[in-house]
Amino acid sequence: MRRFCVQSGSASGASGHRPMWRWAAALFVGLAGCTSFKHLTTVTDGIPKAKECGKCHVAIYQEWAQSDHAKAYVNPEFRRATDDYAFESCLSCHAPEPSAASQPPRLRASDREEGITCVCCHLDQGRLVGPIEPTGKVTPHPVGVRPEFYRGSGMCGACHQGTFEEWNAAAGKKEICQQCHMDVVVRKVTQPTEGISHLLVAMEKTVALRRHSFSIAGDYIQGKILTVRGERKDSVLTLQITNNLPHALPTGDFGFRVLDLEVIAVDGQGERTVLERRELAPELSTAIIARGTLTRSLEVPADAVKAVVSLRRRSYDQTDIVILANVEISL
């Protein structure tokens, strides 16, 4: 029934944005009766799927689909770690009920494969809530604005509890999660797909939005996350690696996130000598705390010319490796 209504709705361009067609569209919509966008906000024995949202919020949907939030439930590592989803206490963060309130999330009954989907953060009592005012004239679904909620780390901290505790404990001025992990992008909230959507999208304002890829943007990686300093005295190289983040590095309650530190000494002929290979991880008690500095004193050979310090972060399933620092220190 729903599908039929959507199809009929899209066929007739019922997502009306133009003011002059407003009344006609609204009449048509009302007469049509079965044409509604209630599926976007209604939670019955199923939740609104992200794909539905993605029909209009194309860019956001594409970003989200690549992100870890989308794979939160279905990824094989999680499946194995919960013994085929047997450990229910783990599942509630990975497939939470749609709730915009910052409280320990509850496991939703259906559509768990969606993972952490749009409605988990944005659906609040039948309204799709966000941090900004609606940028378009017409919205097919009820909207809400709660900037204070969406511009606070607490929203993330509901699930990312350990990291949130670290962030809370960090003193001084600190960025909120969204600042680093949801990069600013200037674009429209929706993107056109076909037909009348182009018209509707053209009527939207372009604003500064945030990416929903939930990863670290490139600019932030080198230079901002870690500061590496090194000083050589006689045959000892003293390294100081400072974590500039407001949370530990690496961070995370579950999974095995490791920061690989590698220091290699290079002599005049280009011969490389490994001075240290060290794993930094919270389980090994070697993670660098928020705003903390790791100091390493290493013996360097006499003929070393420079030292190459690299810090690489491995993802929880060891597949993704991000280079956080690659610094050359002349000796």
Add this chain to the structure above:
Amino acid sequence: MARFRSIVSKLWPASTAKKIAVLLVFVFLAFSGGFFAISEQTGFCNSCHIMNPYYASWQQSKHSEVNCLECHVQPGLAGLAKAKLNGLAQAVDYFLDRAGPKPNALVEDVSCLRDGCHTKESLLSEPVGQADQKYKFSHRGHIDAQLGGIRLLCATCHSRFEGDEHFKVNTQDCFICHFLKAQTSPAHLVETKCLDCHDVPAEVFKQGLAEIDHRKFVASQLSCEQLCHTRQIDPNNRVADVRCLDCHEFRNQGKYVATDLHAMHNGKDKVECLACHEMMAHGKSPIDGHHTSRKCDQCHAIPFEGARLAEIDFIELPAECGLCHNDPHAGQFTKACQQCHSEHGWNGRWVANVHGEGAAFPLADKHKSVECARCHTGVKLAQARFVGLLRTCEQCHPDPHEGQMSLSCDKCHNEQGFQRPWVKDHHLAESAFPLRGKHAFLQCRQCHNQQLKAQDFAGTDVNEIAGNCLNCHQDLHQGQMQASCSTCHSETGWKGSNLLFSHNQQASFKLEGPHSVLACDACHGQQDKRYRPVAHECGDCHQEQALAMQGIAQTLKGDSDFHDGRLSCTDCHNAGDARQPLSEFTQKCTSCHSTRYGELPYAWSTSFDKNRARAERILREIPDPNDERRVQIERMMGEAREIGFHNLRFTQQLWKEIADVQQGKRLDDETSLLLRK
């Protein structure tokens, strides 16, 4: 006449019997008188042939004009009567064949001193005469003398019958009294000096060059026997007990008082002195020892050339050897010559034993048979070095041990011999290598150069072994041990309670908890024993778990568990605990991971239990024990239980695939998380 006849007729018995009786009495009286007269004739004494020698000797003696009875019968009527009765008794004895072979007669003093014979006064006033033409004698001192209660009678000395003499004085008897030592004191009964009997010889004796004029010695303060004649008296005056049996048939037990004995045998029945007393030699004896062969002038210095021996000063010589003998010992000895030497001779057998027990250098055992010259070397023994010899063994015995020994020779060796039975055991408790336990039964050459025979031991290198066990014992540990053998082993034995090894104290791997009941072979191998190093990492024995953590299992291969290489077994497991509760493991999890991990161990444990129950249900549906599926399922169950938490992926996969096996699915499903071997 008539009156005489009337008296006689009155007295003459009328009867015949009486007449015969009177006649008999008359005859008897006549006969007695006649016999009486005859018996007083000297010839009558010779009637018995036993008297023949005595009668003959009397006839030739000085007393031949004297009737027997004058001496042998005491004067007076009492004496006569006693003699007559004695005579009758003798006659009876003779006829009854009871007479002894030797007649005995004691002449009492009164007989000698009869009127008209000898008188005491005349005897006492005699000048000193010559007895035996040699010795001075005077009756003075002899008459009425008493020696220790023994009365001296005339007959005591004048008694002996010998040869033609009726009686004479046996001069040997003189010595018995004159040289007799009293029984209770060393003093003599009669203090007799040489000059009491002897005159200083007037003549000059010649002996070689010496002329000895005894008159020169008279002035000396020393007596004759102190000067030269020291052994003139042989005081052998004992009376042997058995002497009594010479005459008596028995000897009464009991002490005999000398006075009683002498009263009997001297006073009553005359017995010769020498019949009881041993003869005492007194006569010419040589002057002491070696010196007799010397010529006098060799000791007594000649005062001037051409002096005669008589002019030599004999008296005042000090008794110093050095006056005549040069000291061949070159003054080595401070003590007097007589300490070692005597006049018997210089020969070794006369030298006092200075190497006896308690001497400065006692010669014991084999040293005793060594000649003096072996140690006291010199051209002549007398000139050898005696004093100041080092009493070290090396002077005579070269060290065959070539200086290896730090102890002195006498710590091990003695004079009995160098052979093994006499060598003191050097391996005592305080030595460098005490032989304790089983070592005590070894022979020397078992350790000290087994090639040489026992008697060549002296030349072996005793220190070549230097207490290194491996010189004799094979190292069964094949050099694996760093500690010395004695850390664990002692000489009492190798095994059992003799082994001093305590695993928990000396090995780097403590045997606690379930490890403490393991047999040694479980870790150290059965055939080829390896003591150390023995792989004692947990994974070396608990291979299934360790390999599973590395991603290697019997039927599966895959990624290693994330804890592999980052954790050691003891980070979670306590080696000393048999079983650790799950709560303890959970604490270990949350000590590294966040506290939110606290539920996971319980969750996994519950999951395994469910899986195991499910697997057992599956097994019940495959009752046939030979079914390949059943075999495989059982194997997978075992593996899953063994691996457990050590690789959760593996365990999970195994439990999951058991259901696949039941359905007969081929186990190379590509959708499986893990690769198959």
